[in-house]
Amino acid sequence: MEQLPVSNLDTPAFVIDLDRLERNLDAMAQLTRQAGVKLRPHVKTHKSPLIARWQLDRGAVGIAVAKLGEAEVMADAGITDILIAYPIVGEPKLRRLADLCRRTEIRVAVDSVAVATGISQVGRQVGRDIPVYLEVDTGLHRMGLEPGEPVVRLARAVRDLGALEVVGVMGHAGHVAAASTPEDAARVGEDDARTLVATAESLRQAGFDIREVSPGSTPTTRQALGVPGVTEVRPGTYVFNDVNTVARWAATWEDCAAWVVATVVSRPAADRLVIDAGSKVLSRDPSLHPEVPGFGRVRNHPGLVLDRLSEEHGVVRIGLQGSALEVGDRLEIIPNHVCTSLANFEVAYGVRHGQVETMIPIAARGKFQ
Numbered sequence: 001m002e003q004l005p006v007s008n009l010d011t012p013a014f015v016i017d018l019d020r021l022e023r024n025l026d027a028m029a030q031l032t033r034q035a036g037v038k039l040r041p042h043v044k045t046h047k048s049p050l051i052a053r054w055q056l057d058r059g060a061v062g063i064a065v066a067k068l069g070e071a072e073v074m075a076d077a078g079i080t081d082i083l084i085a086y087p088i089v090g091e092p093k094l095r096r097l098a099d100l101c102r103r104t105e106i107r108v109a110v111d112s113v114a115v116a117t118g119i120s121q122v123g124r125q126v127g128r129d130i131p132v133y134l135e136v137d138t139g140l141h142r143m144g145l146e147p148g149e150p151v152v153r154l155a156r157a158v159r160d161l162g163a164l165e166v167v168g169v170m171g172h173a174g175h176v177a178a179a180s181t182p183e184d185a186a187r188v189g190e191d192d193a194r195t196l197v198a199t200a201e202s203l204r205q206a207g208f209d210i211r212e213v214s215p216g217s218t219p220t221t222r223q224a225l226g227v228p229g230v231t232e233v234r235p236g237t238y239v240f241n242d243v244n245t246v247a248r249w250a251a252t253w254e255d256c257a258a259w260v261v262a263t264v265v266s267r268p269a270a271d272r273l274v275i276d277a278g279s280k281v282l283s284r285d286p287s288l289h290p291e292v293p294g295f296g297r298v299r300n301h302p303g304l305v306l307d308r309l310s311e312e313h314g315v316v317r318i319g320l321q322g323s324a325l326e327v328g329d330r331l332e333i334i335p336n337h338v339c340t341s342l343a344n345f346e347v348a349y350g351v352r353h354g355q356v357e358t359m360i361p362i363a364a365r366g367k368f369q
């Protein structure tokens with residue numbers, strides 16, 4: 001690739017510091033290997049078959065996705081072991097699931113007989129049992145059944161449907177967002193994993209051959225790895241980290257490997273400037289970090305507060321200290337939630353030593369179905 005300094009990139013641009021990304025990938029690969037637990041990263045963070053390949057090359061056993069569209073993009077790129085960690089509902093999706101099952105190894109998550117019924121029909125169509133993870137509510141109160149007996153009842157119903165094999169249990173400790181101390185966060189992670197292990201044990205006692213116990217969330221991975229019985233983890237955000245991963249004590253600012261480069265396009269008042277990055281590229285996810293009151297951390301000017309977003313404008317508040325920034329100057333913003341920011345870009349720029357080294361297509365961008 002021809003030399004392209006980062007400073008010449010048009011904005012807004014999504015930039016990935018490759019040294020930091022590789023450090024994050026290596027660290028998670030090593031952490032899971034040392035714990036003897038499989039790594040099945042959730043690729044909703046990067047939506048990129050290239051980065052998924054880097055994860056697999058470092059030892060990941062497969063990947064997790066939220067959407068069928070993401071699974072299709074990853075399968076097209078030759079990725080062969082995919083967990084769809086999201087309920088698949090409706091005929092159009094079931095048809096696409098059958099196509100996917102014919103060409104790659106797919107496992108799916110379910111938390112109801114209604115969803116399992118559709119998947120079971122797909123299993124009959126493709127002529128084999130589809131591996132199923134049962135989703136357990138470990139405290140997030142989003143998806144999943146209450147641990148223990150309700151999950152065992154669902155397992156029996158799923159078995160009765162036929163063409164399905166219950167192979168695992170999964171959870172997602174997203175409620176770690178509400179933790180107020182590192183100890184609190186650690187407790188959430190440990191409880192989440194222990195709940196899944198206990199539910200897997202109940203299922204085994206009921207005669208199910210549960211091979212996978214799969215918690216997943218970046219801030220709770222370390223705790224999950226310390227709980228005997230956990231077989232795989234599904235962190236996603238760890239590849240880049242963001243304001244909220246730092247806020248939940250799972251990373252430092254030096255571990256943040258991705259940011260949006262934006263240009264100052266207006267200085268309409270002494271206490272305000274406007275950049276060309278609004279909610280369409282930064283997302284409106286709130287910050288959980290007490291020192292980041294706005295919609296992201298301004299990396300090269302941490303005193304500035306990005307306190308208002310409209311679609312294409314980011315309004316930055318300048319405090320009493322003032323700012324010499326002018327139209328044309330650039331800010332680097334670490335998003336509060338990196339996944340929802342990157343999901344809007346067609347391409348990310350992999351950079352090293354101030355130069356663009358590679359362009360990373362966000363191939364699963366827009367794959368929300």
Ligand SMILES: Cc1ncc(COP(=O)(O)O)c(C=O)c1O
Binds near residue numbers: 042234237
């Ligand atoms: C089901 C599921 N698994 C795994 C993850 C990964 O969690 P994190 O982004 O904290 O790494 C998520 C994140 O939303 C998820 O919803």
